[in-house]
Every structure is written in structure tokens, then in C-alpha cells.
Amino acid sequence: MAAKLTYVISPLEHGMASEFPSLHIPGTWSPDMLNTKVEQHSLKKRWGYVEDRNLGSGVQVYNIAIYQKSDGTRYTLYFTNKDAVRKEIAGGKTFSYITNTYTTGSITDITTTVVTGQGTTWVTDGMEAGDRFILDTDHITDEEPDSDWATVSSVDSETQVTLTASYGGTTGAMAPPNTYKIRRVYSVPPNERWAYAVVDDKFCFTNGYTRVQYYDGSTYAADLNATYADSARYCIEYANRLILADLTNESVSARDPYMIRWSKEGDPTDFTDSTAGTAWLIDTDDYITGLGKAGSNIFVYKRDSIYVGNRTGEATAPIAFIGQRRGIGCVSPYSIVEVLGTNVFLGRDDFYMMDGDMPVSIGADTMRYKIFDLVDETEIQNVWGVSNILESEVLWVANTSGGKYAFVWNYQNKEWYMYQWADDIIGSGRGAI
Numbered sequence: 001m002a003a004k005l006t007y008v009i010s011p012l013e014h015g016m017a018s019e020f021p022s023l024h025i026p027g028t029w030s031p032d033m034l035n036t037k038v039e040q041h042s043l044k045k046r047w048g049y050v051e052d053r054n055l056g057s058g059v060q061v062y063n064i065a066i067y068q069k070s071d072g073t074r075y076t077l078y079f080t081n082k083d084a085v086r087k088e089i090a091g092g093k094t095f096s097y098i099t100n101t102y103t104t105g106s107i108t109d110i111t112t113t114v115v116t117g118q119g120t121t122w123v124t125d126g127m128e129a130g131d132r133f134i135l136d137t138d139h140i141t142d143e144e145p146d147s148d149w150a151t152v153s154s155v156d157s158e159t160q161v162t163l164t165a166s167y168g169g170t171t172g173a174m175a176p177p178n179t180y181k182i183r184r185v186y187s188v189p190p191n192e193r194w195a196y197a198v199v200d201d202k203f204c205f206t207n208g209y210t211r212v213q214y215y216d217g218s219t220y221a222a223d224l225n226a227t228y229a230d231s232a233r234y235c236i237e238y239a240n241r242l243i244l245a246d247l248t249n250e251s252v253s254a255r256d257p258y259m260i261r262w263s264k265e266g267d268p269t270d271f272t273d274s275t276a277g278t279a280w281l282i283d284t285d286d287y288i289t290g291l292g293k294a295g296s297n298i299f300v301y302k303r304d305s306i307y308v309g310n311r312t313g314e315a316t317a318p319i320a321f322i323g324q325r326r327g328i329g330c331v332s333p334y335s336i337v338e339v340l341g342t343n344v345f346l347g348r349d350d351f352y353m354m355d356g357d358m359p360v361s362i363g364a365d366t367m368r369y370k371i372f373d374l375v376d377e378t379e380i381q382n383v384w385g386v387s388n389i390l391e392s393e394v395l396w397v398a399n400t401s402g403g404k405y406a407f408v409w410n411y412q413n414k415e416w417y418m419y420q421w422a423d424d425i426i427g428s429g430r431g432a433i
Contacts, residue, residue, distance in 0.1 A: 034417070034418050034419070034420060035418075035419055035420060036417070037391075037408075037410065037417050038415075046419050047388075047390075047391060052087075052431070053078070053087060053094060053095050054094075055078065055080060055085060055095065055144075055145070056144075056145040059080050059081065059082065059083075060080055060081040060426055060427070061078050061079070061080050061426070061427040062079055062080065062081065062188065062193045062194055062426060062427040063078070063079040063193060063194045063196070063427055063429050064076065064077070064078055064079075064427065064428060064429030064430065064431055065077045065079070065196055065203075065429050065430070066430050066431065066432045067198065067203040067215070067217070067432075068198075068432070069201050069217055070201050073217060074432035075087070075217065075432060076431035076432045077098070077203070077215075078095070079194040079196075079205065079207075079427075081186075081187075081188050082099075082185040082186055082187075083097055083099040083183070083185060083186065084097070084098045084099050084186070084205065084213070084215065084221055085097055085098065085099075085144075086098050087431065087432075088142045088143075090142070092143070093142045093143060094142070094143050094144055094145075095142070095144050096141050096142045096144060097141075097144060097183055097220075098215050098219075098220055098221050099183050099184065099185060099186065099220065099221060100183075100184045100186075100213060100220055100221045100222055100223070101181050101182065101183050101184065101219075101220040102122075102125060102127060102181070102182040102184060103179065103180065103181055103182075104119065104120060104121065104125070105117050105118055105119030105120035105121075105159075106118055106119060106120075106177035106178060106179055106180065107135060107174060107177055107178045107179075107180045108173065108174055108175075108177045109172065109173050109174060110135075110167050110170070110171045110172065110174075111171065111172070112166045112167075112171075113153070113162050113163040113164070113165065113166055113167070114160065114161075114162055114163075115133060115160065115161050115162070115163065115167070116159060116160055117159045117160070117161075117180075118159060118177060120158060120159050121158050122155050122157070122158055122159070122160075122161060122182075123155055123157060123158050124158060126184075127152065127155045127161065127182055127184070128152070128155065128184070129152055129153055129154055129155065130151065130152065130185055131151075131152045131182050131183060131184050131185055132149045132150065132151060132152070132182065132183040132185060133149070133150045133151075133152055133161065133163060133167075133180065133181070133182050133183075134146065134148050134149050134150065134169070134180065134181055134183075135148070135169055135170055135178050135179070135180050136178065136179040136180060136181065137169070137170055137178055137179075138169030138170055139181065147168065148167075148168050148169040149183070150163045150164070150165065150167050150168065151163060151164045151165075152164070152182070161182075186207065186209070186210050187209050187210065188207045188208075188209060189207070189208050189209050191381070191382045192207060192208050192209075192233070192333075192334075193207065193334050193384060193427075194206070194207045195207070195232075195233070195234050195235045195236075195291075196235065197235050197236050197237040197242060197243075198237060199237050199240065199241065199242045199263070199266075199267075199268040200240075200266050200267055200268055201216065202214045202215070202216050202224075202268055202269075203215045203216070203217075204224055204235060204242055204268050205221075205235075206229075206231075206232045206233070206234075206235050206244070207233075208231055208232065208233035208246070209231055210231065211223045211224070211226055211229065211230050211231065212224040212225070212229035212230070212232050212235065212244065212247075214268065214269070224242075224268060224269055225269050225270075225271055227250055227271075228250060228261065228271035228272070229242075229244060229247070229261075229271065230247060230248040230250070231247055231248045231255065232244040232245065232246065232247035232248075232261075233245065233246040233247070233288075233333070234246055234288065234290055234291045234333070235291070236291040236292070236293060236298070238262070238293050238298045238319075239262075239265065239298075239311050239318060239319065240265050240266050241262045241263045241264070241265055241266075241268070241276075241318070242262070242263040242268035243260060243261070243262050243263075243291060243298065244260065244261045244262075245259070245260045245261075245288045245290075245291055245300060246259070246287070246288045247259060247261065256280070257287035257288055258280045258281050258282050258287070258288065259278060259279070259280055260278070260279050260280075260281065260288070260291075260300060261276075261277070261278045261279075262276060262277055262278075262318070262319060263276050264276045265318070274315070274316050275315050275316060275318060277316075277317065277318070277319070279319075279321070281300055281302070281307050281321065283324065284302055284304070284305040284324065284326065286302040286303040286304045286305060286329065287302060287303060288300060288301070288302055289301050289302055289303055289329065289330045289331070289332075289333040290330050290333050290334070290335075290336045290345070291336075292336050292338065292343035292345070292354070293338075293343075294338075294341060294342040294343055294354055294356075295341070295342075295356075296310055296311060297309065297310055297354075297356075297357055298310070298319065299343060299354060300321070301329055301330035301333075301336060301345065302329045302330070303329045303330065303331055303348070304326070304327065304328070304329040304348065305324055305325060305326045305327070305328075305329050306324065306325040306328065306329055306330075306354075306359060307321050307323075307324055308321065308322055308323045308324070308325065308357045309321045309322065310322055323357065325357070325358065325359060328347050328348075328352060328359045329347060329348065330345045330346065330347060331346055331347055331348045331380060331381060332345070332346045332380060332381055332382065332383040332384070332385075332396075333381070334382075334383075334384035334385065335383050335384060335385040335396055336385065337385040337386065337387050337394050338387070339387045339394055339411055340353075340411055342354045342355070344362065344385070344394055344409070344411075345385070346371075346380070346383055346385070346396060347359070349368065349372070350362075350363040350368040351363040351367065351368060351371075351396070351407075351409065362409060362414070364415075364416055367407060367409075367416040370407070370418075371383075371396070371398070371407050374398070374400065374402060374403065374405060375398045375400050375405075376400070376401075379398060379399075379400045379401070380398070382398075382399070383396050383397065383398045384396070384397055385397070386428040386429060389430070391410075392410055392411055392412035393408050393409065393410055393411070394408070394409045394411060395407070395408050395419070395428070396408075396409075397425050397428075399424040399425065399426070403420060404420060404421045404422065404423060404424055404425060405418060405419070405420055406418065406419040406420075406421075406425070
């Protein structure tokens, strides 16, 4: 029988944490906290999960968000690779699409795959192949996914579209004509996600490919400002304004990765007012990788630097960038998490927290090395973060070729552990219900 070895671990929290192994255990035998954590001097397994809503085959959920209006109304919103979705909570209900939807005119005939309309301007208004079509008479809006949604194959004229397959709902000549919907599905660039902010009771969201959208809780999302809010990668609320970064510069019709833009105070749709503005952060040559805020500061993260901004009190120049922190930046654009009244994020060589306007290390003695051992230089750029306030955790998720990991920082006791899954974890967030 092998000899039994006894090691004293005191306290248990430090003995099991990856960055504080017991001094009595050789380093090569030091245990990692994998799929377990220490709580009140005892081991506790990782939290589990149950199915909430099935959004359909092939749907990838990237973000989950709470949208709370000033009147107290609260919604849970899901953002996928194709759509924006509102969770329905009434008995027997599932979810509703809030994706930008076209409803002008009516339908006079559907024959197999050909849909004929009247009073429609499908070419002028930018309907595209891949959009989804359904008749209102066939549609139960709050019990999605509805099997009668059909995919547009081509937009043939202002009054005709062709579907990829025969329409499964009501067909034939229609007298009187039927009302309908065309859901203008979104597209998310590879390895990117959604960003969102609430300003003036409007839920604004963007993903770097589509025009910035807003939803006010009524029917469907709509373009925020087609000219000045196009294809922004990042957004945040600051000083009661919508701040956009890395977006299309309308002057040259091309993306500008150094540009930020802010709206009129209290109106995220207005970017031409004298109190709105634009700035180019070109003192450092690395591109913008995210936005954050803490206290009175706004942070514009770049790969190897951080710009610090503040309010000026001047109506026509409300934001000024008062300093830079060079040498430390955010290497993973979606790793920025707001917690403890500040930001935490993944840099080129460590995990960091903004302490005032200075980044400080939180990666302890080993976790800063562990993530870069397990996640290569390409995959590290796709790490994304989320806070789990129920467990006082921040999770940085890395779906790598070698494994599916979450590097977890407990901000209550300032210790680290790891979670691992068999499948890719691509989205997370908080819901209202």
C-alpha cells in the first residue's frame, strides 16, 4: 500500500486557489481550482444552468441584457447572430423578435415561391436576400419560432420577392390584400459581439456591421441615425450621451478605427447638435478596442494604451481627453467588464483593474501566466468577459482549440479559479426575469 501523505492547508481558501498553493505541496503537485470554488471554508461545485428559451436551430446567442425603462418596465433581451429578441413571460409564450422589421404595403398574391405586393418599395428600402418573410395572418408574434417564417432568396422588384422555398402558410390570390412582415436580419462579423447602452430610455445596440439600432419597448428596433451612427463596434452611455467608437466616417464612407463620436445630451439620435461631437485619438497608432467608464472618467481602450477622458462643463465641448496610459491596453475587445464601480479587462500580459485612472494588476502570481499558456495569441483576442453578481465573479471565457475555459476572478475574496466545458460558451448576461 502506498504511503499516505498529509499536507496542512491553512486557510482552505488559499490552499486551493491557483495563485496561493500551500507551502507544504511541491509546485508540480499544486492543485488548480477547476469547476469548483471555496466558500465558507468548504468546497463548492461550479454553479449549473437550465434551459431558458430555445431560439431555434443554428441560432447563436452572443449577449443577454436587461432593458429597464424609467416607468419601471423591464425586459430581457437576447442578441443573436441574426436577430434581437425579447423574452415573453406570460404562460405558454416564448419570445418575440424585435429585429428591424419592414411592414409597408400589403400582399396580393403568393404562388409557390413568388410573393407579390402592392404599395411596397422593397428595392428602394433595402430588402435583401436572407431577410425573413411572413404573413400576419399566419404569425403568432409571441410564440416564436414560428414555422411559417420564410427566407428571401432575391428581391426582384419594388413589388416582388422570391423565397428560397414554397411559402408554408396562406397562399394564392388575396382579396383583400394581407398585411405582412419582412424581418431585416442582422449580421455579426466573425469573432465580434454586440455592444449596448441605454440613453433617454432608448436601448441602443450595435455590432460593428449594421447601422446602430435602438429599441424603445414598443414594436421593433429601428436605425438610430443612418448617417452618423453606422457600423460602430463599441458604444457606451457617458454624461447622458451615447458614445460610439470605431465606426464609419461618413465623410469618406469608410471605417475609422481611431474615431469616437458623442450624441447630443439626452438624445442618442442627434449627432449634429452643437453639443454633439467627434474626436480622433491618433496620438498612439494602435486601434480602439473598447470603451469603459468609472466615476467621472471615461476610458477609451486601445491595444497598448488607454485614453482617459472627463467632463468639461462646456456645452459645445463636453468631453476632453486629459491623459494617456501607454504600455498597457486591452488586447481582447470584449473582455472589458464593469464591476466594483470600475473596469476589469485583459491586457497583453495580465488581467487589470482601473484604480482611478491607473491600470493595476489583478492576475496574481500564476493566473496571468496560465491564460497565456492555454490560449494562443490569435485566440486571446477573442476572449470575452461577463460578471456573475450572484457569485461575485468575473468570468473571462476562452473557446480554444485545446479546451473551453473560463478564467474566473472572485472579486469578493480576490482569488482565482477555472471552469471548463465540453462545448463552446459564446454568450452570457443578466435577465430581468
